[in-house]
Amino acid sequence: MDCCADEGPARGDARFDIKKVADGVHVAVAAPAYKVNSNTAIIESDDGVMVVDTHSKPSAARVVIAHLRELTSKPVRYVVNTHFHWDHWHGNEAYPAAYPDAEIVSNQITREAMVKKGLKRIADHVRNMPAEIARLRADLAAATPAQRATLERDLRLAEGYLAEVKALTPALPTIAFERTMKLYRRDREIQLLHLGRAHTEGDVFVYLPKEKVVITGDAVIGWTPYMGDGYPEDWVATLDRLAELDFTHLVMGHGHVAGRDWLRTFRGYVHDMVEAVRREAAAGATLDEVKQRVTTALAPTYEKAFSAYDEYRPWRAGLAGNVERTFAMVS
Ligand SMILES: [Zn+2]
Numbered sequence: 555m556d557c558c559a560d561e562g563p564a565r566g567d568a569r570f571d572i573k574k575v576a577d578g579v580h581v582a583v584a585a586p587a588y589k590v591n592s593n594t595a596i597i598e599s600d601d602g603v604m605v606v607d608t609h610s611k612p613s614a615a616r617v618v619i620a621h622l623r624e625l626t627s628k629p630v631r632y633v634v635n636t637h638f639h640w641d642h643w644h645g646n647e648a649y650p651a652a653y654p655d656a657e658i659v660s661n662q663i664t665r666e667a668m669v670k671k672g673l674k675r676i677a678d679h680v681r682n683m684p685a686e687i688a689r690l691r692a693d694l695a696a697a698t699p700a701q702r703a704t705l706e707r708d709l710r711l712a713e714g715y716l717a718e719v720k721a722l723t724p725a726l727p728t729i730a731f732e733r734t735m736k737l738y739r740r741d742r743e744i745q746l747l748h749l750g751r752a753h754t755e756g757d758v759f760v761y762l763p764k765e766k767v768v769i770t771g772d773a774v775i776g777w778t779p780y781m782g783d784g785y786p787e788d789w790v791a792t793l794d795r796l797a798e799l800d801f802t803h804l805v806m807g808h809g810h811v812a813g814r815d816w817l818r819t820f821r822g823y824v825h826d827m828v829e830a831v832r833r834e835a836a837a838g839a840t841l842d843e844v845k846q847r848v849t850t851a852l853a854p855t856y857e858k859a860f861s862a863y864d865e866y867r868p869w870r871a872g873l874a875g876n877v878e879r880t881f882a883m884v885s
């Protein structure tokens with residue numbers, strides 16, 4: 555079966571590698587895309603399926619739905635959003651369209667962030683995409699023959715994305731919980747947890763205690779975290795609460811499935827970055843000096859570990875953004 559037949563105008567962009575993590579638990583690991591896609595966790599229980607996060611556009615979610623139908627004939631009952639970022643919930647509407655009884659679940663903080671910030675950002679995308687498309691057209695006009703194929707592809711994907719984001723009918727959570735929600739199924743227990751602020755104010759973790767699997771959204775990812783809406787000073791304490799859970803598999807918002815080792819490295823990076831920025835800021839350094847000194851200090855320990863997706867998400871650019879956010883918060 556051609557899994558990607560309904561990929562729509564963005565054909566070729568949304569690709570997923572389906573990995574089994576435990577019995578009935580799979581992850582659709584997103585390949586790098588022009589508009590980044592999140593991973594999706596697929597949790598099958600006796601009476602239906604829960605999926606976690608829905609990518610940057612409905613066509614990407616439909617690719618996962620096609621994969622999902624190869625895994626099971628059971629319906630999706632719950633769609634969980636780990637946080638309000640576009641690349642984790644713009645595809646929501648594909649699920650109730652395919653499974654009319656599907657409920658969309660998140661915590662109250664995340665639902666409010668979708669209403670207050672997420673909807674506005676959709677309008678921003680619609681407004682900003684034409685300029686991005688014009689830039690790609692200009693680059694293409696000036697391109698060497700070797701650069702053309704990539705730029706032509708990006709242009710096609712950018713146009714496809716604009717068409718989709720314009721047509722989006724945002725599907726907000728239909729169920730919102732406060733701190734914790736637990737689902738007890740005959741064969742499985744699923745916990746939705748809020749462990750404190752990290753990548754956003756309302757990060758949701760999905761924990762399967764029996765299978766020892768935890769799904770982290772972007773509170774832990776396979777490359778340098780984005781902190782633009784984050785709380786760098788709270789992040790480590792939240793990760794320490796995560797570390798208290800008994801798990802062996804870490805299913806992250808982006809990147810391959812990892813284990814406890816990666817959580818240690820990731821926590822070390824956030825901790826050391828925040829401490830270094832605090833130290834430099836207290837000593838009176840300017841933002842540019844802090845960026846330069848913290849990069850020099852952290853590179854020997856972290857640059858290689860955070861460069862697995864090198865060109866796609868370069869560590870130094872990510873670090874510069876993290877330093878900027880942290881500096882603004884500590885000074
Ligand atoms: Zn993300």
Ligand SMILES: [Zn+2]
Nearest residue numbers: 637639753772
């Ligand atoms: Zn995010």
